[in-house]
Amino acid sequence: MTHDRLDLVAKLYQPSGWPRVLQAASGTPSSAPLVVDLDPTTFCDLACPECISGKLLNQGRFTPERLATLAEELVALSVRAVVLIGGGEPLAHKGTRRVLRILGEAGLAVGVVTNGTMIRQNLAELAQYATWVRVSLDAGTAETYGLFRPDRKGRSVFDKVIGNMRLLASEKKGALGYSFLVMSRRESDGRVVTNHHEVLRAAELAHDIGCDYFETKAMFDDEHHIVQVPEEMLESVDRQLAEAARLESDRFQLVNSSTLTSLRTRVGAVQPKDYHRCRTAELRTLITPSGVYVCSYHRGNPLAKIGDAVTDHLADIWQDSDRGVVDPSRDCRFHCARHRSNLELERIDRRETGELPLAQDYDPFI
Template sequence: MTHDRLDLVSKLYQPTDWPRVLEAATGKPSSAPLVVDLDPTTFCDLACPECISGKLLNQGRFTPERLAALAEELVAMSVRGVVLIGGGEPLAHRGTRGVLRILGEAGLSIGVVTNGTMIRQNLAELARYATWVRVSMDAGTAETYGLFRPDRKGRSVFDKVVENMRLLASEKTGSLGYSFLVMSRREPDGRTVTNHHEVLRAAELAHDIGCDYFETKAMFDDDHHIVQVPEAVVESVDRQLAEAARLESETFQLVNSSTLTALRNHVGPVQPKEYDRCRVSELRTLVTPSGVYVCAYHRGNPLARIGDAVTDNLADIWRDSDRGMIDPSRDCRFHCARHRSNLELERIDRGAGELPLAEDYDPFL
């Protein structure tokens, strides 16, 4: 049976997750999150002008010892999936390899979101333990990559990252994704630079590298609202994706994010929500060196901070915290990928949900 990796609603009905999903749906505090986003560090070796976490970079990291202990705590809490992400670049922390081993040996599913520059140093662990690795590329050529993803000296490391991806593609046991964020920027001289014309070229490269999927996404502003783009840009992206469809097979998929779908449907930057509690916050959380937060959309927001994982045990933080401190109708007017999941949890609470599935297939709900 195949499933859409971005169909987050259907993931709620997996049998192993169902008891905690029911807790969340009925308004009870869950015993533990099912999925944890973990930022090992806030350091990054690139200097992307559009980085949504730019204001949060270089503000701390876990010690290798604390990072390993956190991994053990996640195992003990029966967390099912961990996404190593950032913030900064997760593979830049020398303790990340140990985290991959601890979580992998315990049977947890592991996702890694990376810029790809340090895949080689972490190759053995990524190839063996990562359920999926998604590399943020946002370009199809070294020149355009250098405009949007320069290193700290302003150089393009595109060729290095492509070679690293080829290495991982040849050894991986999980899936490898090529992520393309559609971006444009007005330069001081009035010119507009953009990457949207390289979607097809990037998709062809992803296929050539040996990636399992190519994902196209829309850009967010600093408050997580989808940046609106001219209709001509959306049409250009869609034409290129239509041509790239010839590359699709059982081993290579084109994936459309909900943000790109929102642009196509002209829904605008605001996503109204009528509920005042995020039920998904009982199922997912974010752990960073600066604190534990209700969710990744509120990374760095002191009003959404529920604890300090540098000093405190994660199970204690979870037990003692109130995940209802965020009111989505007021605090989450941006596009949230789990809005439909929240609506589905309300349906489940009303007794109008579906029956649980017969088998698990993807814990990253």
């Protein structure tokens, strides 16, 4: 039986997470998060002009020793899945390989979001322990990649990243994804540069590399609101995806993010919420060198900081913190991927759903 990797509501009904889901639904503080986003470092080797974390980069990292003990604390907390992400580039930290081993050997699911430049140095651990690796490319050619994802000297390292992905595709046990963020910007001379015309080419390249899926997403601004795009750009993307559909098989999927769906339905940049507590914050959290935050949308927001993982034990942070410091109706008017999960948790609490836990787990990344 196949499941939609982006159906976050359905994932709530898996048996191993169900007790904590019921805690979150009832408004009771959970015993531990089910999923943790972990930023090993704030350093990145690229200099992407549109980087949503640009203001937070190069401001610290965990020591390799603390990163390893963090991994052990996550195991002890019975966290089910960890996403190595950033912030910075997670594979740039020399301790990430050890984290992959600790988490993988303990049976946790591990996702990795990476720019792909350092896959080769981490190849053995990624191939063995990563449940999935998603590479952010946002282009189908070296030239366009250089416009949106230049390195610190302004060069395009597209060919290096593609070569690294081919290496991983040949050895991986988990899934490999090619991520394409639809982007455009106006240069100082008035020219508009965009990548939307390369969606089909990128999808074909992803298929050729041996990726398991190709994901298309909409762009966010610095406040996490979805950037609206001209109708003709969206139509171009949809035409290319329709043509790319011929590539789909049991081994290769086209994945549409909820952000792209929001563009198609023209819901606008604001996603109103009429609830005051994020129940999902009891099930997920973000750990970075600068602090532990209620969620990744509030990375770097001091008002959403609930602890300091550099100095404090994770179990103590979780037990002592109030994940209700963020009021979604006030603080989360951007598009949140887990808005529907919050609504479902409310329904579970009101017993308005007849759904029962599934017979078995299939994807812990709720």
